[in-house]
Amino acid sequence: MERRHAGRGLVGAVVAMGLLAAASVSVDAGAGTGAPAAAPAAGGTLVFGASNDPRILDPALASDGESLRVSEQIFETLVTTAPGTTDIVPQLAREWTASEDGLEWTFELQQGVTFHDDEPFNAEAVCFNFDRWYNFTGPLQLNSGAYYWRVIFGGFAENDPDGDAPETSLYESCEAVDEDTAVLRLTAPSAAFLSGLVLAPFSIASPKALTDYDADSASLDADGNPVPQGTFGTEHPIGTGPFVFDSWIRNDRLVLTRNDDYWGEPALLDELIFRPIPDNAARLQALQTGEIDGYDLVDPQDVATIASDSELQLIERPSFNVGYVAFTQTFAPLDNPDVRRAIAHALNRQAVIDNVYGDSGEVPLEFMPPSVQGWTEDVTVYEYDPEEAMALLEGSGLELPIAIDFWYPSDVSRPYMPDPQRIAEAFASDLEQVGFDVNLQSAPWTPDYLDVTLSGGAAVHLLGQTGDFGDPETFVGTFFRTNSPQWGFDDPELRQALEDALRITDIDERTAAYEEINRTIMDALPGVPFAHSTSNLAFRSNVAGFVASPVSTEAFATVSIES
Amino acid sequence: MVRFAARRLLLAVPVLIAVSFLVFAWTRALPGGPAQALLGERATPDAVAAVERQYGLDRPLLVQYGKYLQRIASGDFGLSIESQRPITDELRERFPATVELTLAAMMFAVGVGVPLGVVAAKHVRRTLDHVSLVGSLVGISMPVFFLALILKWAFAVKLGWLPSINRLDVKTDLDRRTNLFVIDSVISANWGALGDVLRHLILPAVALGTIPLAIITRITRTAVLEVMQEDHVRTARAKGLAPRLIDRRHILRNALLPVTTVIGLQVGLLLSGAILTETVFAWGGLGTWIYDAVGARDYAVLQGGILFIVVVFVVVNLLVDVAYAFIDPRIRYA
Numbered sequence: 001m002e003r004r005h006a007g008r009g010l011v012g013a014v015v016a017m018g019l020l021a022a023a024s025v026s027v028d029a030g031a032g033t034g035a036p037a038a039a040p041a042a043g044g045t046l047v048f049g050a051s052n053d054p055r056i057l058d059p060a061l062a063s064d065g066e067s068l069r070v071s072e073q074i075f076e077t078l079v080t081t082a083p084g085t086t087d088i089v090p091q092l093a094r095e096w097t098a099s100e101d102g103l104e105w106t107f108e109l110q111q112g113v114t115f116h117d118d119e120p121f122n123a124e125a126v127c128f129n130f131d132r133w134y135n136f137t138g139p140l141q142l143n144s145g146a147y148y149w150r151v152i153f154g155g156f157a158e159n160d161p162d163g164d165a166p167e168t169s170l171y172e173s174c175e176a177v178d179e180d181t182a183v184l185r186l187t188a189p190s191a192a193f194l195s196g197l198v199l200a201p202f203s204i205a206s207p208k209a210l211t212d213y214d215a216d217s218a219s220l221d222a223d224g225n226p227v228p229q230g231t232f233g234t235e236h237p238i239g240t241g242p243f244v245f246d247s248w249i250r251n252d253r254l255v256l257t258r259n260d261d262y263w264g265e266p267a268l269l270d271e272l273i274f275r276p277i278p279d280n281a282a283r284l285q286a287l288q289t290g291e292i293d294g295y296d297l298v299d300p301q302d303v304a305t306i307a308s309d310s311e312l313q314l315i316e317r318p319s320f321n322v323g324y325v326a327f328t329q330t331f332a333p334l335d336n337p338d339v340r341r342a343i344a345h346a347l348n349r350q351a352v353i354d355n356v357y358g359d360s361g362e363v364p365l366e367f368m369p370p371s372v373q374g375w376t377e378d379v380t381v382y383e384y385d386p387e388e389a390m391a392l393l394e395g396s397g398l399e400l401p402i403a404i405d406f407w408y409p410s411d412v413s414r415p416y417m418p419d420p421q422r423i424a425e426a427f428a429s430d431l432e433q434v435g436f437d438v439n440l441q442s443a444p445w446t447p448d449y450l451d452v453t454l455s456g457g458a459a460v461h462l463l464g465q466t467g468d469f470g471d472p473e474t475f476v477g478t479f480f481r482t483n484s485p486q487w488g489f490d491d492p493e494l495r496q497a498l499e500d501a502l503r504i505t506d507i508d509e510r511t512a513a514y515e516e517i518n519r520t521i522m523d524a525l526p527g528v529p530f531a532h533s534t535s536n537l538a539f540r541s542n543v544a545g546f547v548a549s550p551v552s553t554e555a556f557a558t559v560s561i562e563s
Numbered sequence: 564m565v566r567f568a569a570r571r572l573l574l575a576v577p578v579l580i581a582v583s584f585l586v587f588a589w590t591r592a593l594p595g596g597p598a599q600a601l602l603g604e605r606a607t608p609d610a611v612a613a614v615e616r617q618y619g620l621d622r623p624l625l626v627q628y629g630k631y632l633q634r635i636a637s638g639d640f641g642l643s644i645e646s647q648r649p650i651t652d653e654l655r656e657r658f659p660a661t662v663e664l665t666l667a668a669m670m671f672a673v674g675v676g677v678p679l680g681v682v683a684a685k686h687v688r689r690t691l692d693h694v695s696l697v698g699s700l701v702g703i704s705m706p707v708f709f710l711a712l713i714l715k716w717a718f719a720v721k722l723g724w725l726p727s728i729n730r731l732d733v734k735t736d737l738d739r740r741t742n743l744f745v746i747d748s749v750i751s752a753n754w755g756a757l758g759d760v761l762r763h764l765i766l767p768a769v770a771l772g773t774i775p776l777a778i779i780t781r782i783t784r785t786a787v788l789e790v791m792q793e794d795h796v797r798t799a800r801a802k803g804l805a806p807r808l809i810d811r812r813h814i815l816r817n818a819l820l821p822v823t824t825v826i827g828l829q830v831g832l833l834l835s836g837a838i839l840t841e842t843v844f845a846w847g848g849l850g851t852w853i854y855d856a857v858g859a860r861d862y863a864v865l866q867g868g869i870l871f872i873v874v875v876f877v878v879v880n881l882l883v884d885v886a887y888a889f890i891d892p893r894i895r896y897a
């Protein structure tokens with residue numbers, strides 16, 4: 001299973017403004033505030049072809065993409081992302097402020113919101129949920145349970161002695177100051193925390209339903225596997241969202257209906273149905289016949305078919321990943337900056353994008369995609385220039401050709417690296433032309449390839465990352481905040497800068513810090529990012545109002561079916 | 564007869580133990596374990612180790628196998644790592660789906676294959692025979708998933724006559740008591756649903772039934788030809804019996820013996836071999852289940868699912884042996 005790399009980001013100063021504009025237009029249209037002629041048709045049923053059944057509809061215990069996709073329609077979080085971006089915008093919280101030291105976050109809540117079971121949404125409900133997650137016990141603490149709590153907040157009130165939860169927790173307490181004000185206290189300043197809160201696992205569920213339907217009881221089977229006992233996550237998922245859970249027949253259909261008492265702009269569809277169709281070709285044909293109205297993760301080879309069909313449409317999801325060529329600097333002469341620069345100039349990255357990624361990729365400027373806060377155009381750019389590469393190598397005084405090992409994984413396809421062997425062979429031939437003697441090496445992806453590359457045993461190698469949530473920490477932080485043997489160098493200043501940036505709560509200040517970090521990284525050139533890949537969703541052409549998000553926070557409330 | 568069946572069932576026990584061990588060892592030889600598949604590529608070794616501990620995957624292989632045998636002996640097939648649901652729950656929903664599809668495919672294969680084989684034998688080395696030969700060759704050679712895609716493209720996408728996925732339309736409600744939808748719709752007298760179920764069955768049944776159809780046609784033809792040349796048929800003819808009576812009582816009945824064997828084998832094969840067809844038609848049966856489980860390295864599903872299929876195969880073969888006795892009174896089981 002591929003974990004769905006959901007994630008969202010802080011308000012980025014540098015966002016694709018076009019996307020933002022497009023998104024706001026469709027939101028306006030969805031809200032029905034446009035001219036009468038442009039008003040979308042309300043009503044109807046949309047059938048979405050999912051790749052699988054959700055695992056559980058208790059988002060706090062979900063980490064698979066299909067569970068999160070459905071949960072996002074039933075539940076809401078305190079903050080969310082603006083459609084199509086990683087910008088943080090209000091949802092159940094109207095506004096929020098952080099204390100000077102970044103330890104205390106005050107959320108002013110929306111008023112007049114009720115859960116689907118008519119229970120009131122208020123500060124107490126918010127704190128009930130946070131305390132619930134923090135007090136998870138036993139099997140719920142496992143990665144197969146509260147995975148995202150562990151990613152964002154770390155440990156629990158009392159870690160299970162047999163478990164492996166992180167020792168410390170970022171969470172200290174939640175206080176309902178009054179009906180509409182909740183104060184979250186952290187044990188350490190963290191700015192990534194807010195972008196974590198947009199994740200569906202931090203949805204606020206009805207406290208009454210959580211209690212009545214026994215959401216927290218799980219027993220262990222003979223092998224120590226958690227077995228949920230309650231019915232909250234299978235039959236009674238109750239949140240505040242624009243859709244209400246109706247029914248779920250496993251392996252067949254999951255039906256949501258419009259929440260007519262929704263506190264915001266109500267959904268346009270009467271009914272939203274998810275059908276599991278594991279096979280990609282079957283999803284495409286079902287879309288062609290009209291048995292489904294849309295599906296995610298279109299096979300690249302089907303893009304042309306869909307684009308040429310007037311009854312279908314493609315919607316591109318902006319990239320949220322990066323593929324890179326990494327240098328392990330413990331291998332000489334990769335510790336020589338001129339050699340690294342020579343490699344960067346030698347690689348014809350655009351040719352690889354054109355030949356391997358088709359219409360679904362672009363050459364990156366740095367180690368994070370443009371949708372993330374802190375991305376900047378103002379970094380050193382290494383154009384394809386074999387002459388410059390040769391000059392740099394000659395100037396380095398090293399004897400040519402320079403022998404290097406170039407590693408690629410042999411049996412895997414990743415979104416950012418669809419055909420590792422072809423990419424490696426293309427790059428190897430680029431490098432041989434400027435004075436390298438390349439020895440191509442490969443190993444099966446897991447565990448061998450990941451072991452050898454992450455432990456610093458592969459001089460030059462292909463690798464990449466899909467973000468976990470919309471924050472720069474999930475890219476540059478993951479790569480360089482710790483001193484990883486994969487890169488084989490130690491830059492205490494860079495590590496400190498990343499450590500500091502993680503704690504800046506002022507958005508503009510934080511953005512500037514990451515821009516500076518990106519400049520530092522691309523000057524030092526620990527590797528060469530070579531691809532951001534995009535993915536596509538496909539819909540019938542009469543479906544309107546769907547906005548793809550780089551981090552897959554996608555609401556169906558604005559979606560309509562034109563007759 | 565009962566003793567024979569009992570002995571055959573007992574013989575199946577060592578077969579099942581051997582198969583269970585092979586499947587167990589094979590699933591563990593797949594590259595990348597479920598922990599890695601579950602957690603994704605960047606999972607820390609600690610997290611992978613924790614999940615492995617959680618699922619007991621860190622214990623020695625034989626210990627894991629022993630524990631597994633112990634549990635399945637008590638009917639506990641464990642929990643799917645992917646869906647976190649008990650294997651037995653999933654089997655209860657998915658096995659009827661596969662059975663329904665298999666039976667429909669066999670009805671198509673037998674219903675068309677036997678008459679076609681007889682006709683071919685009657686017209687031996689004439690046009691009809693040649694047409695049926697070429698048709699069978701094409702049927703046997705065409706990969707099922709390819710045929711399925713073509714059928715779907717033609718009858719679902721282009722003509723729009725039949726649905727392309729699933730067992731029921733998303734708007735059709737059905738009281739699922741047995742999970743055999745034909746039966747469910749009949750016992751609840753839900754005729755609208757019955758029509759919908761049948762429409763959904765046609766394409767997958769034809770796709771899945773094509774190879775057995777081709778085989779049954781060829782076997783029937785050969786068997787009929789053989790029987791036609793036997794002494795008792797010549798005698799019957801000499802006696803001046805009506806040709807129809809000869810066909811029915813003396814030829815077909817004797818020719819059906821080898822055909823029954825093939826049908827039995829094919830049913831077993833279809834129950835296990837519907838993986839591609841089910842996947843292409845998003846048919847929620849055993850096939851899609853196992854297909855998904857390979858991708859997710861879902862050991863519990865692979866072990867439980869494959870073992871279950873082997874059991875079905877053994878039982879079906881036993882039933883075929885028993886069926887011989889009814890068709891051929893000369894066969895007696897000690």
